Amino acid sequence: MQSGHRHIRRININATPPNAIPCVNFKDVNSLVYEEALIRTAHHDERDALMDIWKQVFGSDDAKLFFDLYFSPQTCVVAQAVNSPAAPAAMGFVFPVGSLELPGNSVACSMIFALATLPEHRKRGYAAAIVEKLIAMGNETGRPVTVLCPSSDGVFEYYKAKTPFREMFYINTQVHQNPKCATSDSIAFPISPQEYNQHRCTLLAGKPHIKMDLRAIEYQYRICQEFGGALLKIQSKCGISLAAVEITSSDTALAKELLPCPGADTEELVAAIYKLYPKNKFITRQPAVKTDDSVNITRFGMIYSSRPELYPDLGQICLPWYGFAFD
């Protein structure tokens, strides 16, 4: 790990903490004690406490969908402050998400998600220590690459300063006002996660991207539905394009992944989506092409592997595509 961890005082490794805590499971391999916290895998009965951390830190009530699909002691690491009640003070998740597809190479990868420290426990190195353990857990399951999608620019800086992650994935974000003004012969249909997955593989073939596994696509299907949208196939004269749509406010829709087929016009695709979701404003996120200076390209995802030779600097025209954020 990088020098950003130096401020963390590692008190002990795989040993009983100074004040023994009844709920600590010492069978957890790699349990580490940092400052005054034990870094360990979560317990089954901590689900509610962890959902409460989600609510407090992310300010939203929508944890259930994620916890139903992804929570288990094998996917969640917590920091438990030694001298306070046994409840976790911070958490983070790691789970298989699919593979990183590069020209001539496919590498299994894990994803880190929902890293959160309760405000009163921050700046003690808990999150950095959790990330360190999450990376190790991902590697232990045979996935040498770990990816994540920071929720803001500030969080990118956090990961750069405190963890070994580096920027890798980019998006082209566009805002479309009054899409009804554009004409479109294209038609959009809601489709199943399985069908979305098949077309996604075809549309992204040969481009650097994360090939999401079916569980990740199913999760997106459910969140799109929860936010009033759907996974869509858009049939046009050029072929089949895809969009994962959420309604983010009374007059705004977000295509959190828009994958145009070759030759498809974005405005026309948005106009097709408008027929299903008549909103005045559409925000689209789609793969970015380095040569196009006129578009709004921003960083979106990060990567770490102890084997960086697995993802050499591609000098690519097509910037690597992460896909859906899990938010």
Ligand SMILES: CC(C)(COP(=O)(O)OP(=O)(O)OC[C@H]1O[C@@H](n2cnc3c(N)ncnc32)[C@H](O)[C@@H]1OP(=O)(O)O)[C@@H](O)C(=O)NCCC(=O)NCCS
């Ligand atoms: C980001 C977060 C998990 C860090 O938790 P933590 O346990 O305090 O992290 P660490 O102790 O490892 O590191 C703290 C350092 O990161 C810095 N930091 C935290 N959030 C930051 C941000 N958004 N931008 C820049 N720096 C940040 C702190 O200022 C502190 O710096 P210092 O060590 O120089 O004093 C916590 O601030 C949090 O829960 N934030 C809200 C949820 C969130 O954004 N999660 C990430 C989802 S991708």
